[in-house]
Amino acid sequence: MIVESTSFKDFKLNKQLLEAITQAGYTNPTPIQIKAIPLISAGHDLMGIAQTGTGKTAAFILPLLMKVKYAQGLMPRALILAPTRELVLQLHQEVVKLSAFTDLRSLAVFGGIGPKSQIEAIERGVDLVIATPGRFLDLYLRGDLKVKALNTLVLDEADKMMDMGFMPQIRRILEVIPVKRQNLLFSATMPDEVLQLSQEFLEFPEIIEASPSATPAVTVTQYAYQLPNFKTKVNLLHHLLKDVETFCKVIVFVKTKKVADNIYKYLVRSTEGEIRVIHSNKGQNARMNSLSAFKNDEVRVLVSTDVGSRGIDVTMVSHVINFDVPLVYEDYVHRIGRTGRAENFGVAITFFNPAEVYHIAKIEQLTGQKIDKRTIPPEVVIESTSRDEQQLLDRAIDRQKQLDDPNYLGAFHRKSGKRTSKGISRQKRR
Numbered sequence: 001m002i003v004e005s006t007s008f009k010d011f012k013l014n015k016q017l018l019e020a021i022t023q024a025g026y027t028n029p030t031p032i033q034i035k036a037i038p039l040i041s042a043g044h045d046l047m048g049i050a051q052t053g054t055g056k057t058a059a060f061i062l063p064l065l066m067k068v069k070y071a072q073g074l075m076p077r078a079l080i081l082a083p084t085r086e087l088v089l090q091l092h093q094e095v096v097k098l099s100a101f102t103d104l105r106s107l108a109v110f111g112g113i114g115p116k117s118q119i120e121a122i123e124r125g126v127d128l129v130i131a132t133p134g135r136f137l138d139l140y141l142r143g144d145l146k147v148k149a150l151n152t153l154v155l156d157e158a159d160k161m162m163d164m165g166f167m168p169q170i171r172r173i174l175e176v177i178p179v180k181r182q183n184l185l186f187s188a189t190m191p192d193e194v195l196q197l198s199q200e201f202l203e204f205p206e207i208i209e210a211s212p213s214a215t216p217a218v219t220v221t222q223y224a225y226q227l228p229n230f231k232t233k234v235n236l237l238h239h240l241l242k243d244v245e246t247f248c249k250v251i252v253f254v255k256t257k258k259v260a261d262n263i264y265k266y267l268v269r270s271t272e273g274e275i276r277v278i279h280s281n282k283g284q285n286a287r288m289n290s291l292s293a294f295k296n297d298e299v300r301v302l303v304s305t306d307v308g309s310r311g312i313d314v315t316m317v318s319h320v321i322n323f324d325v326p327l328v329y330e331d332y333v334h335r336i337g338r339t340g341r342a343e344n345f346g347v348a349i350t351f352f353n354p355a356e357v358y359h360i361a362k363i364e365q366l367t368g369q370k371i372d373k374r375t376i377p378p379e380v381v382i383e384s385t386s387r388d389e390q391q392l393l394d395r396a397i398d399r400q401k402q403l404d405d406p407n408y409l410g411a412f413h414r415k416s417g418k419r420t421s422k423g424i425s426r427q428k429r430r
């Protein structure tokens with residue numbers, strides 16, 4: 001049985017690591033760290049169900065650093081795979097922070113930039129590699145990265161890696177690295193593909209959960225506004241952001257790049273403070289610049305699509321505003337995980353239109369938490385809905401009803417008059 005510790009000193013970490021923990025300002029281990037660190041240190045394979053904001057990164061990095069201990073040879077001994085460049089960089093930062101008092105050499109390996117500087121760093125010798133699967137495989141296949149000495153493999157955000165189609169690369173990597181190794185898998189949610197991967201990849205794993213799958217961090221206050229249309233959403237956003245003091249560091253999440261760009265342009269014209277936008281069409285440098293400016297409090301509002309939502313490690317975000325409801329319901333948890341991280345309190349506000357009522361209910365089902373619905377502040381102008389938008393909303397609502405009841409023919413079809421349903425005969429009689 002593992003005795004639960006409450007102090008970092010109980011983990012038998014060396015003094016270099018304890019010093020880095022103090023320097024990082026971590027006073028007490030978080031629940032996932034209390035569970036994971038002793039198990040990983042004891043050499044177990046482990047599956048951790050944990051969302052960002054729980055301290056899961058340090059939960060595996062600390063025992064990993066303890067294991068790798070000091071610089072040795074030229075070839076890496078630990079590999080951490082993560083789905084996005086942003087996450088790789090974020091993981092690397094945590095590794096750098098926690099290994100500050102050791103001589104360990106860590107390297108972030110990711111695509112989108114030329115491989116030259118990464119190859120040079122590998123040649124100088126590296127103990128820990130944090131990589132996206134694609135670039136890692138490229139460097140391996142070119143013969144630049146030797147895998148013979150690897151004895152620990154971590155898959156972080158495994159669910160996102162599956163979503164992003166990294167399975168073939170991961171399988172290929174598993175084929176080429178030494179069989180004798182410790183494996184760790186972390187995932188915010190546990191869909192079937194991740195469960196299957198864990199069965200293939202982990203040997204007699206210990207399973208730990210930071211909080212039940214897909215449960216938002218308890219430090220986040222969640223509420224929502226129902227708004228009739230896009231323009232009214234914009235008006236409410238504008239109204240909220242007028243309060244510069246309360247809404248001091250905000251991420252606005254939107255579903256598509258196009259809406260992200262439009263909202264960004266609108267906010268630049270209408271809202272106080274520096275505004276930036278990140279999505280997958282922005283170049284790597286632009287994304288990194290915006291993120292670090294946001295981190296350093298030089299940017300007040302960051303508009304982002306879901307692609308941006310995973311890799312963002314920014315504490316003290318005052319508010320997450322979901323301009324729309326994500327259709328991948330787990331993304332809701334990831335989006336609002338940007339606020340209320342670790343010990344900070346945060347607020348997540350969701351805007352939903354009549355066609356999104358359905359998705360809000362599904363999210364409440366998934367998280368097991370009710371989202372408080374608030375009335376629109378009286379200062380916000382309620383716009384009328386254009387015919388085009390109304391049609392889109394009606395169609396979406398129809399599709400949802402059909403999903404729930406395959407026999408439902410739909411109000412939209414009724415209006416078109418092409419179907420002979422009870423609905424249409426009733427309408428004709430009227």
Ligand code: AMP
Nearest residue numbers: 026028029030052053054055056057342
């Ligand atoms: P993560 O869940 O790994 O994304 O971590 C979320 C945030 O919590 C990061 O900014 C970490 O630096 C921070 N953090 C990790 N462990 C602790 C701890 N024990 N105490 C306070 N903050 C922590």
